[in-house]
Amino acid sequence: MTDVLTLDVHYQGRPQVVACYLVPTGDGGFALIECGPASSLPALEGGVAEAGYALRDLRALLLTHIHLDHAGAAGGLARRSGCRVWVHPVGLPHLADPQAKLLPSARRLYGESMEALWGVMEAVPASQLEAVQHGQRVPVGDLEAVAWHTPGHARHHVCWQVGDAVATGDVAGVRFPGSSHVLPPTPPPDIDLGAWRSSLELLRGLEARRLLLAHFGAIGDVARHLDELQGRLGRWQELARTVAERGGGSDELERELTTLDDAELSLAGVPAEARREYRRLCSMADAAAGMLRAVRSSGPLVP
Numbered sequence: 289m290t291d292v293l294t295l296d297v298h299y300q301g302r303p304q305v306v307a308c309y310l311v312p313t314g315d316g317g318f319a320l321i322e323c324g325p326a327s328s329l330p331a332l333e334g335g336v337a338e339a340g341y342a343l344r345d346l347r348a349l350l351l352t353h354i355h356l357d358h359a360g361a362a363g364g365l366a367r368r369s370g371c372r373v374w375v376h377p378v379g380l381p382h383l384a385d386p387q388a389k390l391l392p393s394a395r396r397l398y399g400e401s402m403e404a405l406w407g408v409m410e411a412v413p414a415s416q417l418e419a420v421q422h423g424q425r426v427p428v429g430d431l432e433a434v435a436w437h438t439p440g441h442a443r444h445h446v447c448w449q450v451g452d453a454v455a456t457g458d459v460a461g462v463r464f465p466g467s468s469h470v471l472p473p474t475p476p477p478d479i480d481l482g483a484w485r486s487s488l489e490l491l492r493g494l495e496a497r498r499l500l501l502a503h504f505g506a507i508g509d510v511a512r513h514l515d516e517l518q519g520r521l522g523r524w525q526e527l528a529r530t531v532a533e534r535g536g537g538s539d540e541l542e543r544e545l546t547t548l549d550d551a552e553l554s555l556a557g558v559p560a561e562a563r564r565e566y567r568r569l570c571s572m573a574d575a576a577a578g579m580l581r582a583v584r585s586s587g588p589l590v591p
């Protein structure tokens with residue numbers, strides 16, 4: 289079994305919300321899969337130290353996608369460690385110059401809360417950026433990681449396979465420790481339901497023993513987890529299509545999704561505090577907006 293350590297970056301002071309994964313490279317160094325937001329960089333550095341390493345030992349940062357909760361600390365880590373940063377080709381320009389599009393778009397959404405939520409994102413030096421292709425094997429010391437392009441949540445999404453484990457970013461959903469409930473994060477603008485289904489089929493084909501979820505932690509019931517996620521995506525898509533066909537909007541779909549998910553959370557026995565965490569991380573308002581956008585541009589329903 290590949291040695292993988294879960295690092296909790298304690299996003300906004302809350303445990304078990306955002307995970308990064310430390311993988312030893314066999315040469316005295318380590319690779320990181322995900323890095324969390326810039327605001328959590330001190331906590332990430334503390335986790336690295338507890339694992340017996342320093343940032344100077346970081347050989348490679350393997351990113352699933354460039355959303356701020358996954359890649360916001362990339363520039364700071366790259367500048368302090370000198371590591372290579374591997375990312376989908378579509379995401380690479382946004383890390384080289386986040387001020388061009390990525391950060392202005394985020395500021396429109398988060399306004400004055402931007403820095404409190406995400407910190408100050410630095411650019412990754414262009415000389416340290418690497419675009420990773422689908423199926424590419426990336427050697428880091430004695431470690432070999434394989435990149436799989438897995439669109440659906442975002443068109444620039446990558447899953448990283450290391451031995452018997454696959455780090456899934458957001459494409460394998462959100463699930464908190466102690467719960468079996470899996471939510472699909474579906475904020476606008478990139479949700480592609482057909483591509484998401486194909487990505488889930490790809491993950492099944494890898495026959496991993498563990499999925500390393502960014503939100504949150506390693507899980508071992510891989511087939512059941514992926515089946516539940518795909519089923520929920522299908523039910524959400526049917527609701528979104530129905531609302532769209534009768535001329536409804538995001539507010540109506542948000543109510544429908546919330547009612548459905550409340551019932552399914554109850555059926556799964558998810559406790560109240562965990563329910564609140566699901567809602568904080570997966571806003572139903574964002575989910576509704578993303579699903580409506582997706583169904584209005586996708587054509588026939590995905591079964």
